[in-house]
Amino acid sequence: MLENEALNTDNAPLRNIYRFGENAEIALSTHDLHVFYGDNEALSEGDLEFERYKITSLIGASGSGKSTFLRSLNRMNDNVATVKGQIMYRGIDINSKEVDVYEMRRHIGMVFQRPNPFAKSIKDNITFALKQRGMRDKNKLEEIVETSLKQAALWDQVKDDLGKSALALSGGQQQRLVIARAIAMKPDILLLDEPASALDPISTSQIEDTLLELKEKYTIVIVTHNMQQAARISDYTAFFHMGKAIEYDETRKIFTRPKVKLTNDYISGNFG
Amino acid sequence: MNAKLTNKIATAVLYLIAGLVILLLAGLLGFILFNGVPHLSWHFLTSPSLAFQAGGGIEFQLxxxxxxLFITMIISFPIALGAGIYLNEYAKQNIFTTIIRTAIEILSSLPSVxxxxxxxxxxxxxxxxxxxILSGAIALTIFNLPLLTRSVEGSLKSIPDLQREAGAALGLSKWETVIHVIFPAALPSIVTGVVLSAGRVFGEAAALIYTAGQSAPALDFTDWNPFNAASPLNLMRPAETLxxxxxKINSEGIQPDAAQVSAGASAVLIIAVLxxxxxxxxxxxALYKRLTSAR
Structure with a gap:
């Protein structure tokens, strides 16, 4: 997966050039991003850089374009929206034709608002995509099941019935299973679209703890409606309004001394 | 009239209507079973029909x-499955698919005769x-395909898009997601649809009169070579169904016990459909249980 390796080989096949490069200081960046739903421009200005091993929150009112922005970061909007501009990941624009979208999504995973485990056992939920990618080694698979469930802080609750249906878990457990499933693919970046908004406060705080532990190894971008949550867990915060990234800074600056009046209005609850 | 009273009256009327429907169905079912079951016997099920004497059975027809039914399902299920997957997972909303959907709708309301x-x-x-048999199976496929396709499509549609997004976010292709996530999740409801349509096919007569024929030549149940004329597996033989x-008995039967044979056969048909x-x-x-909580 190393860029140098591919580029230094003179007779390497062309497609190797499009292999993703090294995991750099800036894990992901967008330049002049525009997203259209039909003729409707949902996002008109998105120039952001996401630092590696940090949590970045995207906040803003409903319809501000933050979810649209997040979903374009791993091309989940492919069939519904048109994306213009660049999304650079390891030296490559992920929207370029040469990028294998399926491989890219294994690098940039996503967790959704509502828990969506497969109608399979807990274990199969995690191993399924790995098996699809050709991993057959049983010990290895079991090891991954254990480590990813541990990372998602779910292992102790489910280790005795991994064969049980994932649908039998509670909402909070399902969401952590989904996180475990995403990190089992060993992505670089984890995108989360309001992962706790459908959960109770206890599950929410468990998810937050999980995310704080995960940032040791993953770059996390999270959309949230909950400003306390953004303040609690994120290193950086971007404020979106009317399809534009209005302000982007360290979280404590955004929440204590925002530079833009609009941001101040939003975080102090004057609108949104 | 206050809300409470209106609600009471509405509830009572709905109960009455539902009761009427149940009564009608139970009456019909009861009538057929009451008349037919006394004529059922092992002999009736396992002896050939007789054209002129009493005491004939329904062995070959059964x-x-x-x-x-088996042949029809072998032909129609794969086609319906493919069409259903295409329509629900791949088809874009355009004139072409609108025409397909309309055609399916029209076909599904086509009289079977x-x-x-x-x-x-x-x-x-x-x-x-x-x-x-082959002609009959093709006719039944035409009869069955639209409804089965719609049932497959409906089963797939009932699986929430969240599941498709989950697959995509893990880097699975659409095909992988459809085959390994959506299809297994929809399988219980697909199977239900298949079995229900099997009941409809099993009881179909009008589409078969001029295709599978109205005669049931004697079958030799020791001969399983499908190319022999008397083999039960032979696809090219005429095959009168139940x-x-x-x-046929009711329109031109001349057996002395035509009424009893007809009642017995009807009971068998109804029981099979039940x-x-x-x-x-x-x-x-059972499938849902098994698939959602793996071993």
């Missing part, structure tokens, strides 16, 4: 019905397949 006559002209006469047999319906629920539930 076998023909089951065999024809029209399907039968179409099958007769095309398959029996033009393609020269004669009155045969439903056609009932129609078994299909009950097992559809049961299989669907």
């Amino acid at each position: 076998f023909n019905s089951i065999y024809l 029209v399907v039968g006559l179409f099958g007769f002209l095309l398959v029996v006469v033009k393609l020269q397949l004669g009155f045969s 439903a056609v047999h009932i129609w 078994i299909f319906n009950i097992s559809a629920r049961w299989i669907g539930k």
